[in-house]
Amino acid sequence: MELTRLRGFRDLIGADARAMSLVEERARAIFDRYSIKEIRIPVLERTQLYQRSSGETSDIVEKQMYTFTDRDEGETVVALRPEGTPGVVRAYIEAGLDRTDPEQRLFYSGPMFRRERPQKGRYRQFYQFGVEIFGRPDAACDAELLIMIEEFCRDLKVPFTMEINSIGDQKCRPAFREALVKWGRAHWDELDDDCHNRIDRNPLRLLDCKKDAKVTESAPNSLDYLCDECRAHFDTVKELLTGVGIHFVVNPRMVRGLDYYTRTAFEVMAGGLGAQSTVVAGGRYDGLVETMGGAAVAGIGFAIGIDRMALALEAAGVLSAVAPDAAIIAMGPAAMRRATLLARVLRANKMNVEMLSPERKMKTLLARASKIGARYAVIIGDDELARGVVQLRNLKESTQSEVQEVQLGEAARAIAESRTK
Structure with a gap:
């Protein structure tokens, strides 16, 4: 039997490993300037953690997690972490910070695992650098994170586009979800099987339809359904970004694929990567800590796809070889x-x-x-x-x-x- 690496996994040797390390080094340097402290979380967690946080109808839980039953007495079902946010929130609650010192600024890094269809820029073991900020419900915090991401991309000399949106909160998003369900049923024949399954369980994901992206052009616009508070929050984010010269595009079709996001959502796309161009993604999740058993603490965060950012460095031609003197x-x-x-x-x-x-x-x-x-x-x-x-x-x-x-x-x-x- 020939011993080779598993499908969707890869070895990083020499220049490839250096590119990944460079992204991590620059991220650490930027985060230090913003007074964000490191947290290290386990690679293995209870599967229930992701069922509660990401939602049982999410693609992560339904299709992508690597799970197995541990040989402990309770035969605990565990999963290789598919994302970082739930583990950070769990650690935050377990340490009692949600009640004793709720305002925290944390970053994590390391490998994540998802059983996706492998392609360039998308691997079954991939690496992320993420930031989570707790206890800050204000729009100024959203803007600060986006400014930090812009500085990070400029520091790496990677050409990029920043897109932002607001998907509302628990008060105004139900009306948007209802409008999406109605629209989805009216366009049933134009949607794929995944979308058919999402119509009732996670209608926001209809905007990610893979069958034909053009079909979503007629879908309801999330900005049309914002309540006064969410609209004022989003307007403040835009105003603060514009005030410091940050260029962004408002994309009302952009949503986050996980149930816990509220209000501000954002993505950063790098040039030269084709279809897999998203290198940073995140948003606000004000109800997640409480959903997972903690206090009612606001939160916002993002993750950098280190693998894709390394590819963006290569595509931009800014990655020089490291040779000995x-x-x-x-x-x-x-x-x-x-x-x-x-x-x-x-x-x-x-x-x-x-x-x-x-x-x-x-x-x-x-x-x-x-x-x-x-x-x-x-x-x-x-x-x-x-x-x-x-x-x-x-x-x-x-x-x-x-x-x-x-x-x-x-x-x-x-x-x-x-x-x-």
């Missing part, structure tokens, strides 16, 4: 011992260094140094060892100079500084 070539056992010490000196002076095998010939080692993209080769043999020098070869310009070992640290700092210019 220098490759160290030591000829002979004595030179190898000195080279090990010199590598430590170079790295202490901020140089990226790769030591090459001392058991190969010079020509082979120089070819290897060029292949890995090193800017310089630091060469040391018996003669250099005796004289306390190294040969510093510029592989890009095909020039070579002799450097005293005592001056190597100074040369390393100059090389490292030139990398950042």
Whole structure:
């Protein structure tokens, strides 16, 4: 039996892994500036957590979760987490924060699992970076999150479009749902089987019809059904974004696929990704904490699709390869011992260094140094060892100079500084 990876899962090697790490590093840096603290949640949770939060009629619960029965005494049914928000809310409630210190700003990161049909940008194991803010029902909080997302995308130099909408709250959304049900029944033949199943259970998902996107153009508009409070909230969000120069598009057909969202919903699409272009999605969920057994605390959050954002970096051509500043070539056992010490000196002076095998010939080692993209080769043999020098070869310009070992640290700092210019 050939051992290969499972369908929908992938290995991330070298540049692919680096692209993912870059997205995570930039996200952490942005979130730190906004005083958002980290939370780490388990990969395994009770299946009931997602049934209660995401809704039993959601695609996640009905089709996509990886579940199994644990071998504990209670034979607990558990699931690999398909999303981050329910686990964060559970931890928030379990720690008693909803009652003792409800205003919290948290971010999470890590793998999620959904048994979807695999395609580029959509995997069965995928990675998310998410933010959840509790205890802030105000529109200023919505705007702050959207401003943060805009800064994050600009920092990565990824071209993007931001779409926002309001889907109302418990007071005004029932009328919108009723109008969607009526519209869905009138357009039954134009909808697919999934939509037929959603008409009564989750009519907002009718706007995600996969059979023919054009059919939803005649569907009811969520903005037409907003109550005065929801309309004022949405108007304030738009006003605040416009005031700081954030460009956005109001898309009244955009809804969130999960039951717990209310009022503001948003998505960010990156250029160059085709159909799977959504890289950030989220919205407000003011009733979720209470639904899951906590206090009546407002909430809002979003998730960044790290896999897709990494693809967006590649499509935008802004992801540069990471190559070592220098490759160290030591000829002979004595030179190898000195080279090990010199590598430590170079790295202490901020140089990226790769030591090459001392058991190969010079020509082979120089070819290897060029292949890995090193800017310089630091060469040391018996003669250099005796004289306390190294040969510093510029592989890009095909020039070579002799450097005293005592001056190597100074040369390393100059090389490292030139990398950042």
